[in-house]
Amino acid sequence: MFRTRRLRKTEGIRRLVRETKLSVDDFIYPLFIEEGENIETEIVSMPGIKRFSLDTISKELDEVVSLNIPAVLLFGIPSEKDDEGTETWNDNGIMQQAIRFIKKNYPSLYVITDVCFCEYTSHGHCGIIHDNDVDNDATLVNIAKQVISHAKAGVDMVAPSGMMDGTIDMIRQSLDNSGYPNLPIMAYSVKYASAFYGPFRDAADSAPTFGDRRTYQMDPSNRDEGMSEAAFDDQEGADILMVKPALSYLDIIRDLKNNFDRPIACYNVSGEYAMVKAAAEKGWIDGEKVMMESLLSMKRAGADIIITYFAKEAARLLLKQ
Numbered sequence: 369m370f371r372t373r374r375l376r377k378t379e380g381i382r383r384l385v386r387e388t389k390l391s392v393d394d395f396i397y398p399l400f401i402e403e404g405e406n407i408e409t410e411i412v413s414m415p416g417i418k419r420f421s422l423d424t425i426s427k428e429l430d431e432v433v434s435l436n437i438p439a440v441l442l443f444g445i446p447s448e449k450d451d452e453g454t455e456t457w458n459d460n461g462i463m464q465q466a467i468r469f470i471k472k473n474y475p476s477l478y479v480i481t482d483v484c485f486c487e488y489t490s491h492g493h494c495g496i497i498h499d500n501d502v503d504n505d506a507t508l509v510n511i512a513k514q515v516i517s518h519a520k521a522g523v524d525m526v527a528p529s530g531m532m533d534g535t536i537d538m539i540r541q542s543l544d545n546s547g548y549p550n551l552p553i554m555a556y557s558v559k560y561a562s563a564f565y566g567p568f569r570d571a572a573d574s575a576p577t578f579g580d581r582r583t584y585q586m587d588p589s590n591r592d593e594g595m596s597e598a599a600f601d602d603q604e605g606a607d608i609l610m611v612k613p614a615l616s617y618l619d620i621i622r623d624l625k626n627n628f629d630r631p632i633a634c635y636n637v638s639g640e641y642a643m644v645k646a647a648a649e650k651g652w653i654d655g656e657k658v659m660m661e662s663l664l665s666m667k668r669a670g671a672d673i674i675i676t677y678f679a680k681e682a683a684r685l686l687l688k689q
């Protein structure tokens with residue numbers, strides 16, 4: 369008889385044959401940074417996650433660094449919004465200030481910026497609106513301005529999340545022509561129009577005021593299309609390819625891992641975090657175990673990098689092991 373249970377008998381042998389291991393090196397921790405002073409607002413649907421202003425964020429950054437988390441992903445929440453999101457390329461905007469602040473005070477921390485418009489536009493869409501829809505090519509021009517402004521502030525990597533066609537090509541060329549040929553791009557390549565972003569839109573104040581994002585984000589029904597999205601970004605020069613959300617899209621993570629030789633990232637999004645937190649709070653699941661199992665599944669599916677609100681908690685557990 370085949371006895372597969374022989375290698376499951378004790379923790380010692382289980383450790384030896386374990387195929388996938390999580391590490392703090394896998395994590396990127398998202399941060400919400402709001403323009404203003406003295407802000408430390410708990411996000412109700414994301415227990416443990418807060419919006420900070422720059423004068424209150426140091427203890428959060430101290431913790432991230434002391435847990436040895438390698439990188440943060442910044443989201444800016446500006447005090448002023450307009451039709452185009454012009455604040456995104458203000459060299460003194462909240463994102464630019466945050467980049468300078470972190471790079472000055474925490475030089476070892478790798479700083480990535482989410483490049484988008486939805487937190488900065490009065491209508492909450494990820495670009496310029498013409499005829500009730502986002503105008504792809506007009507938006508690309510503004511993406512270039514935003515990225516150059518982040519680059520000037522000293523960002524380590526940019527992560528465009530708006531799902532406009534031609535984004536990576538536009539960003540790569542702009543960076544190269546402006547003296548930033550070594551600044552890498554992590555592309556939100558396969559990003560679905562997902563209901564799992566709900567809590568984030570409260571956190572970042574970025575829900576669209578009309579319509580939805582289905583004319584630019586992907587249809588959750590589609591798998592092959594994910595491969596072509598990733599292929600375009602790969603050809604256009606993306607350094608890292610991302611799948612988002614993560615848990616309901618593990619098949620897509622594996623597709624990318626099998627077909628591209630670039631590092632693959634996934635985004636364990638706000639709704640995934642909220643579900644675990646809510647069920648754990650009710651005592652219906654063991655929150656820590658479900659968290660670790662979920663993160664492990666993403667890695668097993670093929671993610672080299674996991675962007676997760678659980679980064680601090682998971683790092684704490686991994687340090688104890």
Ligand code: PBG
Nearest residue numbers: 484486529564565568637638639
């Ligand atoms: C901005 C952006 C979103 C998320 C990351 N970048 C929201 C959206 O597309 O509506 C979602 C992250 C999360 O849910 O944790 N475009």
